[in-house]
Amino acid sequence: MIIEYLISALGLGALYALLTIGxxxxxxxxxxMNFAYGEIILAAAFALYFFREQPWFFAVIMAVVFAVxxxxxxxxxxxxxxxxxxxxxxxxxxxxxxLALQSVARMTVLPRAQGVPPESFLSQRVDLLGARVSVLDxxxxxxxxxxxxxxxxxxxxxxxxxxxxxxxxxxxMAEALGVKGNRVIASAFVIAGVxxxxxxxxxxARQGAVSAEMGLQPMLVGVIGAVLGGMSSLxxxxxxxxxxxxxxxxxxxxxxxxxxxxxxxxxxxxxxAVLVVRPQGLLSGSKVRVS
Amino acid sequence: xxLVIDDLYVQYGSSVMAVQGxxxxxxxGELVALIGQNGAGKSTLMKxxxxxxxxxxxxxxxxxxxxxxxxxxxxxxGVSFVPEDRGIFSSLTVGENLRLGxxxxxxxxxLDADIERExxxxxxxxxxxxxxxxxxxxxxxxxxxxxRAMMLNPRLLLLDEPTLGLAPIIVDLIFDVIEQLRAxxxxxxxxxxxxxxxxxxxxxxxxxxxxxxxxxxxxxxxLSASPAVVEYLGxxxxxxxxxxx
Numbered sequence: 001m002i003i004e005y006l007i008s009a010l011g012l013g014a015l016y017a018l019l020t021i022g023x024x025x026x027x028x029x030x031x032x033m034n035f036a037y038g039e040i041i042l043a044a045a046f047a048l049y050f051f052r053e054q055p056w057f058f059a060v061i062m063a064v065v066f067a068v069x070x071x072x073x074x075x076x077x078x079x080x081x082x083x084x085x086x087x088x089x090x091x092x093x094x095x096x097x098x099l100a101l102q103s104v105a106r107m108t109v110l111p112r113a114q115g116v117p118p119e120s121f122l123s124q125r126v127d128l129l130g131a132r133v134s135v136l137d138x139x140x141x142x143x144x145x146x147x148x149x150x151x152x153x154x155x156x157x158x159x160x161x162x163x164x165x166x167x168x169x170x171x172x173m174a175e176a177l178g179v180k181g182n183r184v185i186a187s188a189f190v191i192a193g194v195x196x197x198x199x200x201x202x203x204x205a206r207q208g209a210v211s212a213e214m215g216l217q218p219m220l221v222g223v224i225g226a227v228l229g230g231m232s233s234l235x236x237x238x239x240x241x242x243x244x245x246x247x248x249x250x251x252x253x254x255x256x257x258x259x260x261x262x263x264x265x266x267x268x269x270x271x272x273a274v275l276v277v278r279p280q281g282l283l284s285g286s287k288v289r290v291s
Numbered sequence: 292x293x294l295v296i297d298d299l300y301v302q303y304g305s306s307v308m309a310v311q312g313x314x315x316x317x318x319x320g321e322l323v324a325l326i327g328q329n330g331a332g333k334s335t336l337m338k339x340x341x342x343x344x345x346x347x348x349x350x351x352x353x354x355x356x357x358x359x360x361x362x363x364x365x366x367x368x369g370v371s372f373v374p375e376d377r378g379i380f381s382s383l384t385v386g387e388n389l390r391l392g393x394x395x396x397x398x399x400x401x402l403d404a405d406i407e408r409e410x411x412x413x414x415x416x417x418x419x420x421x422x423x424x425x426x427x428x429x430x431x432x433x434x435x436x437x438x439r440a441m442m443l444n445p446r447l448l449l450l451d452e453p454t455l456g457l458a459p460i461i462v463d464l465i466f467d468v469i470e471q472l473r474a475x476x477x478x479x480x481x482x483x484x485x486x487x488x489x490x491x492x493x494x495x496x497x498x499x500x501x502x503x504x505x506x507x508x509x510x511x512x513x514l515s516a517s518p519a520v521v522e523y524l525g526x527x528x529x530x531x532x533x534x535x536x
Contacts, residue, residue, distance in 0.1 A: 173378035178395035
């Protein structure tokens with residue numbers, strides 16, 4: 001029972017951490033609270049639906065490719081022309097991108113939810129340290145944990161990562177030192193796209209369906225987790241997402257079945273309590289700027 | 292490296308004119324100080340040199356090229372800037388901050404040599420190389436900011452209030468380093484509130500009065516000959532630059 005809970009909680013924590021990093025990275029580099037992040041996930045989910053007859057691994061790769069392409073295109077077409085604009089303008093632009101992509105999906109390929117049955121191996125359970133663990137939970141844990149480790153490596157050990165962290169903290173100063181703004185922003189969107197793609201693979205496997213509105217929940221998870229951890233700190237944002245995921249899994253494990261429906265109410269009450277004490281987020285040094 | 296600011300006006304919003312008709316020049320190899328009280332427009336003028344704020348009218352030229360021209364590159368011209376808030380990246384280590392200063396350089400061996408040079412100049416940075424920059428004191432952060440700016444081997448170094456809020460012993464250290472850099476041939480524009488020390492180390496000093504007007508300039512002797520400057524500063528600089536007792 002404990003092993004099952006740990007795998008489930010750590011996996012959900014890692015998944016939510018990926019989503020929050022994607023949101024916080026774009027917020028830091030561009031000052032952009034990207035409400036279209038959910039539609040990047042939608043693009044990946046659509047790829048999983050479109051290639052559902054193909055080998056699963058191929059569909060996963062295509063999901064990541066679709067997410068990266070939509071992320072980069074949204075930057076080039078919508079956000080690049082607004083470079084330097086007021087954060088509120090950027091936020092409204094992201095709403096517009098979100099609604100446009102959602103509407104296109106609804107009018108064309110996803111007028112209603114479409115089933116994407118998970119691969120049969122994902123529905124199985126395996127023995128792990130004497131416990132029967134869901135393969136899907138195990139995959140979530142391994143996949144998200146691996147991607148999180150890869151992101152940590154890129155951000156912590158590579159020149160690109162140092163430049164991204166610097167740009168996320170003080171874009172103008174980073175540019176003054178020679179950090180190439182366009183390259184860093186494009187990289188941030190590519191990374192956010194990869195994270196969204198991986199997130200979509202897990203979400204679709206869990207839900208077994210895709211719909212035009214499916215990006216809303218992961219986008220909210222990303223935003224809330226990032227606010228909890230601290231928008232101005234990528235490490236803080238990842239921590240916020242992780243705590244949110246572990247908290248969700250813990251409440252699911254502990255709450256009696258009659259109260260499970262109120263899980264989010266308990267979770268967000270706790271979140272509000274944390275933000276009352278630390279409005280700037282857990283690891284952020286300054287107050288959160290949401291617009 | 293010559294910097295020429297000519298009849299510069301900088302406006303914030305639709306009504307606040309932060310700099311009004313400022314003109315100054317910094318010649319190759321000179322250390323020029325720009326002093327004035329809070330709100331005099333010193334930092335705005337520095338931001339205008341960096342192209343971070345555009346001129347309402349007038350011009351800022353470096354080696355004959357306008358800095359607000361889209362093709363102008365401060366990096367290619369060898370201009371380094373240490374802003375008033377130091378611009379240290381708190382999420383990076385001391386070493387990462389320092390290396391980021393040379394992010395455009397491809398000559399890695401020469402960059403390593405320059406890093407070593409700055410670690411010799413600021414031994415505290417070697418001591419805290421792997422430590423998060425947010426854990427440094429204000430004085431240590433200022434040393435890191437100057438060392439990082441030197442990673443470009445700048446021809447023109449812009450220092451915006453480098454001693455602001457620092458302990459006297461660190462202020463002495465910073466001014467010693469500024470003199471050292473001048474002796475190494477770096478052209479420097481130094482914005483400071485510490486008028487006495489600035490006049491002391493600078494070849495020439497400009498005095499800025501709110502809202503962004505130059506009311507006097509020159510050597511200590513030339514400044515002391517201006518009643519308006521002496522009244523504004525509240526002291527009379529003597530020939531050695533120090534306040535007359």
